[in-house]
Amino acid sequence: MVRQLFTTINRRSLSSLTMLCTTLTLLIDLANSSVSCGSGIKSVGGTVPTGDIILEYGSGVPLEITCILQSDTIIVQNLLRDRTDSCNKTKFPSHRIIFYKNAEIVPRQYVSIVNATAAQLRIPNPPAGQDTYYCTLLLDYERSKNESYEDEVTGSNTNGSHLLGSQVGVCLNRVYVGYKPAIVRNFTCISENWANLRCNWNISENPIKTTYSLLFRLPGRAGGRIFISCPTDSDIRENSCYWDFNTTPMYRQPYEFYDFRLNGQNVLGNSSTFFNFHHYANIIPASPINITVVNTTESSVMLRWSVGTMTNFPRELIYKIEYKSQWDSNPEPWHSVITSDVVCSMSNQTNSFLYTMNCQERNDDYYYFNVTDLKYPSANYDFRMYVRSSLARGEDKWSLPGYITLKTKPSIPRRPPRTDIGSFESLTSRIDKSKRNVFIYWQQIDDSEKCGDLFEYRAYYTSTTEQNKSIIHYSNEIYESYAKFQELSTSVGYNFTVYSSNKEGLSTEYSTIYVPSESQRIEKPLLLTKMVFDQQGVFELSWKNSGTTESSTADELNYYTLFWCENVNHLPYKCNGYMNWTHVPGSEFRCNVTILNYNVKNHYQFAISANSRRLISNGTNSHNQSNCKSSGMVWESCTIQNNITARKVDNVWVSVISSTFLGLRWNIDCTDRIGLVGEYQIFYCAVVSAKNHICNGTMLSKIMSREAAKKDGGFTLLTNLEPNTTYIVSIAISTNYDSKGIHSDALLITTLGLGGGWYLKQEYPTYMQQIMKHNFYP
Numbered sequence: 001m002v003r004q005l006f007t008t009i010n011r012r013s014l015s016s017l018t019m020l021c022t023t024l025t026l027l028i029d030l031a032n033s034s035v036s037c038g039s040g041i042k043s044v045g046g047t048v049p050t051g052d053i054i055l056e057y058g059s060g061v062p063l064e065i066t067c068i069l070q071s072d073t074i075i076v077q078n079l080l081r082d083r084t085d086s087c088n089k090t091k092f093p094s095h096r097i098i099f100y101k102n103a104e105i106v107p108r109q110y111v112s113i114v115n116a117t118a119a120q121l122r123i124p125n126p127p128a129g130q131d132t133y134y135c136t137l138l139l140d141y142e143r144s145k146n147e148s149y150e151d152e153v154t155g156s157n158t159n160g161s162h163l164l165g166s167q168v169g170v171c172l173n174r175v176y177v178g179y180k181p182a183i184v185r186n187f188t189c190i191s192e193n194w195a196n197l198r199c200n201w202n203i204s205e206n207p208i209k210t211t212y213s214l215l216f217r218l219p220g221r222a223g224g225r226i227f228i229s230c231p232t233d234s235d236i237r238e239n240s241c242y243w244d245f246n247t248t249p250m251y252r253q254p255y256e257f258y259d260f261r262l263n264g265q266n267v268l269g270n271s272s273t274f275f276n277f278h279h280y281a282n283i284i285p286a287s288p289i290n291i292t293v294v295n296t297t298e299s300s301v302m303l304r305w306s307v308g309t310m311t312n313f314p315r316e317l318i319y320k321i322e323y324k325s326q327w328d329s330n331p332e333p334w335h336s337v338i339t340s341d342v343v344c345s346m347s348n349q350t351n352s353f354l355y356t357m358n359c360q361e362r363n364d365d366y367y368y369f370n371v372t373d374l375k376y377p378s379a380n381y382d383f384r385m386y387v388r389s390s391l392a393r394g395e396d397k398w399s400l401p402g403y404i405t406l407k408t409k410p411s412i413p414r415r416p417p418r419t420d421i422g423s424f425e426s427l428t429s430r431i432d433k434s435k436r437n438v439f440i441y442w443q444q445i446d447d448s449e450k451c452g453d454l455f456e457y458r459a460y461y462t463s464t465t466e467q468n469k470s471i472i473h474y475s476n477e478i479y480e481s482y483a484k485f486q487e488l489s490t491s492v493g494y495n496f497t498v499y500s501s502n503k504e505g506l507s508t509e510y511s512t513i514y515v516p517s518e519s520q521r522i523e524k525p526l527l528l529t530k531m532v533f534d535q536q537g538v539f540e541l542s543w544k545n546s547g548t549t550e551s552s553t554a555d556e557l558n559y560y561t562l563f564w565c566e567n568v569n570h571l572p573y574k575c576n577g578y579m580n581w582t583h584v585p586g587s588e589f590r591c592n593v594t595i596l597n598y599n600v601k602n603h604y605q606f607a608i609s610a611n612s613r614r615l616i617s618n619g620t621n622s623h624n625q626s627n628c629k630s631s632g633m634v635w636e637s638c639t640i641q642n643n644i645t646a647r648k649v650d651n652v653w654v655s656v657i658s659s660t661f662l663g664l665r666w667n668i669d670c671t672d673r674i675g676l677v678g679e680y681q682i683f684y685c686a687v688v689s690a691k692n693h694i695c696n697g698t699m700l701s702k703i704m705s706r707e708a709a710k711k712d713g714g715f716t717l718l719t720n721l722e723p724n725t726t727y728i729v730s731i732a733i734s735t736n737y738d739s740k741g742i743h744s745d746a747l748l749i750t751t752l753g754l755g756g757g758w759y760l761k762q763e764y765p766t767y768m769q770q771i772m773k774h775n776f777y778p
């Protein structure tokens with residue numbers, strides 16, 4: 001009994017083709033029939049040929065599949081009986097055969113009717129690829145005649161949204177259109193540290209299953225004619241092959257060359273690719289190990305290392321040593337030295353002049369190399385060392401690096417600090433006019449030039465005793481940027497010497513500064529004023545010459561030095577940070593300075609010196625100190641914001657105090673320099689208490705014209721005050737632009753008790769509490 005098993009399919013059901021396929025393969029063949037779709041598959045027919053079809057692409061062989069219906073099945077017999085349609089055309093069952101390529105109906109032009117029960121698919125030049133071709137039988141003819149090849153069926157007429165009648169699957173074929181095994185071009189082998197070997201290759205795409213197997217033969221007699229296969233089937237599975245000392249066959253370390261044969265195989269044919277592989281040029285060694293520092297100097301380091309397994313490598317090794325010091329900034333490339341043991345073995349030969357590369361020595365299992373020309377003494381260096389076979393080509397066969405960090409030996413400092421003709425300050429004692437304190441300034445050297453521990457600067461001058469013995473006088477105090485010498489004579493000029501020094505000794509060279517006697521000293525420039533712009537790091541400096549300073553003449557060059565000092569702390573009048581300077585012609589009285597690497601957080605102070613150098617009549621500029629004189633430095637005395645509203649009186653202090661009046665003094669130099677001052681307004685009132693700074697009563701004010709203030713040198717007396725009362729005082733400038741200037745920081749002053757007399761305060765200390773104006777003035 002034959003069970004009629006078929007499934008009607010509908011194209012609208014989601015996975016009809018999958019179902020068709022499943023149906024075809026799962027049906028059990030219960031009857032012997034003349035045409036079948038392979039053993040074990042029960043269907044209404046079959047294809048010729050059956051099963052997989054393999055074709056070579058471009059060979060000219062067409063793809064031909066004949067789909068034959070089994071005429072003894074009920075379905076086919078019914079169809080044979082009822083052979084006409086509404087148009088009275090004769091219909092064979094074979095007209096109802098439809099071919100699919102994967103999910104698409106094959107266009108009609110490729111299909112021909114053979115006889116009543118057979119139709120043939122013929123594609124002359126099938127494209128390369130793997131495809132499944134199905135043939136089905138259309139049952140519901142009337143409803144879907146459009147789908148049959150009888151009418152214009154083009155498979156591609158719509159995208160599957162149309163209704164297809166019920167079909168029964170007949171048979172299917174897998175079709176492979178591909179190539180013969182290709183020659184492999186991308187074949188590479190790499191040995192890790194001369195202890196194993198791994199080969200890889202890429203195979204080109206081929207729809208036809210193709211396998212490659214790798215064989216090798218050792219060259220020469222050792223190899224003979226026998227090709228040895230890969231230890232595992234990884235060549236077939238993964239296109240790679242691996243050998244080491246534990247594989248069978250084993251990795252053959254001592255052979256410089258291998259002959260490889262790569263056999264490709266598929267149903268269309270075989271191919272063999274031969275490679276003569278240069279084993280020793282394709283070794284990537286492990287990184288150098290046991291790197292140690294044998295000895296260092298301030299500019300060189302002797303390194304020792306070993307290379308493990310590679311020690312016995314019969315060919316030369318090349319080393320790349322890279323290093324970088326703590327002073328090399330980060331984007332800078334590493335310094336690099338290439339060294340090789342080729343060179344040493346060669347250098348003993350007569351033609352050693354040919355080899356100027358660095359020589360490296362070898363002792364048993366250790367290699368030695370002296371890296372020279374390191375720039376920085378007492379600096380930390382990072383070293384990286386790479387090794388590769390001298391036979392390797394290209395830069396990709398270097399080992400991973402071995403690392404070592406070391407410090408070079410210290411040396412004496414590289415240089416003394418820089419000084420300028422005017423980088424000193426001479427302050428005559430108020431008490432003893434024959435004595436002065438001298439400050440010597442210099443430009444700090446870079447940290448990378450200090451070259452050792454216990455770095456410091458040393459400054460001294462020498463004097464000669466009556467016995468012609470010279471005595472060294474060191475500075476009384478010394479700092480990062482200056483040294484102080486106390487109680488020097490005002491009537492003698494001094495030659496100061498400045499050295500850099502560390503644990504290893506003094507710098508070879510030294511700097512000098514000549515400080516003339518007070519009578520020889522050039523007059524100082526006056527009123528150095530700093531104008532601050534919104535643009536950061538730009539300052540305009542202006543000054544006045546002392547009046548007696550003459551402009552340059554034929555035999556005398558007069559010029560200024562402008563100094564600026566970068567202080568981390570706000571330390572007035574002493575520079576202890578990095579100092580720099582520039583020279584300005586004697587005819588100038590204004591100059592813009594732009595500070596490199598300006599840092600808002602730092603405090604920049606400025607100074608100026610007037611200098612003169614006598615020119616020797618024959619035209620050479622002599623630096624002989626007796627020909628050079630300077631005023632020494634004068635620090636800036638005032639800062640002006642180039643911004644009218646931000647301007648205020650800076651320096652206000654109390655110079656006289658009694659129970660009923662007080663004398664107020666302020667610095668008119670700076671404010672007056674703007675040339676815009678209209679008048680000064682002094683505001684004052686008694687406050688509620690020393691702790692509560694609210695006005696207790698009316699605000700009093702006093703106005704002083706610019707001329708009056710200038711005549712008195714910035715002084716006014718506030719009278720009719722209450723004894724034992726705390727007053728708050730502030731000065732404002734009204735300018736020609738703006739009658740309401742900014743108030744100075746307010747001073748709090750308590751008058752003396754009755755009968756307290758009065759006190760002159762030469763330089764009223766700033767201990768007086770100052771409060772911000774905003775707390776006080778409405």
Ligand SMILES: *[C@@H]1O[C@H](CO)[C@@H](O)[C@H](O)[C@H]1NC(C)=O
Nearest residue numbers: 083084085086087088089090
């Ligand atoms: C089909 O053929 C039959 C018998 O020859 C005839 O009776 C019938 O009219 C035809 N039908 C058409 C639509 O031509």
Ligand SMILES: *[C@@H]1O[C@H](CO)[C@@H](O)[C@H](O)[C@H]1NC(C)=O
Nearest residue numbers: 066068071114115116117118
């Ligand atoms: C139809 O053609 C196929 C293929 O050529 C053949 O196997 C089959 O016997 C033919 N059927 C008839 C009825 O001639």
Ligand SMILES: *[C@@H]1O[C@H](CO)[C@@H](O)[C@H](O)[C@H]1NC(C)=O
Nearest residue numbers: 185186187188201202203204
């Ligand atoms: C050869 O191999 C390299 C790296 O694996 C790859 O980039 C390249 O495309 C390959 N060439 C061919 C022809 O397969």
Ligand SMILES: *[C@@H]1O[C@H](CO)[C@@H](O)[C@H](O)[C@H]1NC(C)=O
Nearest residue numbers: 288289290291292305306308
């Ligand atoms: C060299 O280094 C290896 C591992 O890095 C270590 O096992 C060995 O003891 C070292 N040899 C010497 C002599 O330092």
Ligand SMILES: *[C@@H]1O[C@H](CO)[C@@H](O)[C@H](O)[C@H]1NC(C)=O
Nearest residue numbers: 293294295296297298302409
């Ligand atoms: C290092 O080198 C110096 C000078 O070349 C030598 O005096 C010293 O003995 C060496 N030290 C070692 C440990 O080799």
Ligand SMILES: *[C@@H]1O[C@H](CO)[C@@H](O)[C@H](O)[C@H]1NC(C)=O
Nearest residue numbers: 344345346347348349350352
């Ligand atoms: C060069 O080699 C010879 C022997 O090969 C040896 O006697 C000689 O000392 C070597 N010269 C130098 C400079 O190493």
Ligand SMILES: *[C@@H]1O[C@H](CO)[C@@H](O)[C@H](O)[C@H]1NC(C)=O
Nearest residue numbers: 295297300301302370371372
């Ligand atoms: C390394 O080279 C430097 C400079 O040529 C030399 O001063 C130093 O002594 C050498 N070091 C050793 C250990 O030979």
Ligand SMILES: *[C@@H]1O[C@H](CO)[C@@H](O)[C@H](O)[C@H]1NC(C)=O
Nearest residue numbers: 492493494495514624625626
């Ligand atoms: C300073 O040194 C210069 C030259 O070095 C010399 O001509 C001059 O006399 C010295 N002056 C003093 C005061 O030692």
Ligand SMILES: *[C@@H]1O[C@H](CO)[C@@H](O)[C@H](O)[C@H]1NC(C)=O
Nearest residue numbers: 579580581582583595596597
């Ligand atoms: C110091 O000043 C000179 C002259 O103005 C300038 O060229 C130089 O770049 C400055 N150096 C530093 C570190 O600011």
Ligand SMILES: *[C@@H]1O[C@H](CO)[C@@H](O)[C@H](O)[C@H]1NC(C)=O
Nearest residue numbers: 533535538539540590591592
């Ligand atoms: C200094 O720079 C400021 C701002 O760039 C500019 O207005 C001024 O004219 C300059 N002064 C001099 C003397 O160049």
Ligand SMILES: *[C@@H]1O[C@H](CO)[C@@H](O)[C@H](O)[C@H]1NC(C)=O
Nearest residue numbers: 615616617618619620621622
């Ligand atoms: C210029 O004069 C100085 C000393 O007066 C002398 O040492 C130098 O040689 C002279 N130079 C020339 C070019 O005459």
Ligand SMILES: *[C@@H]1O[C@H](CO)[C@@H](O)[C@H](O)[C@H]1NC(C)=O
Nearest residue numbers: 534641642643644645646647
């Ligand atoms: C002037 O300076 C003050 C305070 O620094 C600032 O608030 C104001 O915007 C500045 N005015 C101009 C015109 O730059």
